[in-house]
Amino acid sequence: MTEGRLHGKNAIITGAAGGIGLETTILFAREGASVLMADISEPALTAAIAKVREVVPTQDQRIETFKCDVSSEASVGLAVAHLDDWGGVDVMFNNAGIMHAEDADAVDTSEKIWDLTHAINVKGVWFGCKHAVLSLRKHGKKRGSIINTASVVALLGSATPQLAYTASKGAVLAMTRELAIVHAREGFRFNALCPAPLNTPLLQDWLGDDADKRHRREVHFPTGRFGEAIEQAQAVLFLASDESGFVNGTDFVVDGGMTRAYVTPEGPATEAPRNLGR
Template sequence: MFNNAGIMHARDDDAISTPEEIWDLTQNINVKGVWFGSKHAVLSLRRHKKTKGSIINTASVVALVGSATPQLAYTASKGAVLALTRELAIVHAREGFRFNNLCPAPLNTPLLQDWLGDDVAKRQRREIHFPSGRFGEAIEQAHAVVFLASDESSFVNGHDFVVDGGMTKAYVTPEGQGVPGPANNASKTSLE
């Protein structure tokens, strides 16, 4: 089972500016949706008398490192997915049901491209954090999901599987990346 639905609303902001209805909507989809998916996966596995199963929940790298660009409801919801999945992994381990988190960095999808638009600075502000200088591709996330769903990962349970091209491990990025000009030097030495 792959719980991969979620939203990041355009009105999601900081603690002061995020409207309560956006907070609630984000939590309902991103957290309650994963809970419902997990609940019904367990019920189905039990009903069909399965002795093993793999449930993969999509969290995000922002649940591990946070985001300087305010998206509080989204970040909090993905942190909740991490905690929820860890608990499910422990509670259902003796039944043979594994629960793992997938923590992707931003992926090059039509949704991301629509959000970035033609704003070069917005794009570069995010791409600079990738040692490879690029966003991940959806197929790269899909390969991680296939691994977590397979018997090859039979002893992987309660894990936060990070698919980020090294982004969360990079303190600085290689020379030659980032925004051209004087801002480039500052960008290379700090996380945004």
């Protein structure tokens, strides 16, 4: 039997109870990794691990859950330390994040929402990176892969105001690039996944029943659709595997061409826009 692409590796996935995190857990498990599913919701974790065991029924490796609040360094540290008995971390996927319904523009975003968003989306990633590096060093690892979930809104302005979220994802990109350089000689790779808006509960809850907000999102896709979580998980699998051994410090964009397209409200433009300013 052929060994999987992550055979023998130990991985932590935050935000693992749904969306990209759950799909990545399933892929990692199928590829032979032992996975610690970290999430703040214990009921969601219980349902998620049941699904993993249903679709990946035979597992020689460990698949376990851990309640983790990524905004707390102590909580993240305990999650990482949980893998000490496994031999330490090989892959850390810092995926947990929020997009709050009250996130708006510079005037209407409250300080409370700003601080909450950054505590999870920025500090949570920092804590994950920090403790992954400490684990890699502690266990004498010569290579490791840390993947941080950013967003295409860190590269482009958002179609609708979500200032705290956009700023937080820009911080994730900057942090990832710097860590990639700082730790390159140790063999530790850092890459940022930049998804386009996805068909996940997080986005759907944020969009709600606002048809105009939804249209202003969908119109930017040349494909005419949101991406799916599994399409992001497949990219994460590549970044976690040794196949990406020379990929470091990237803004790994998985967006269906969204950031490369000029799009009109009717769909992708068929010709270059005229210069109407002259």
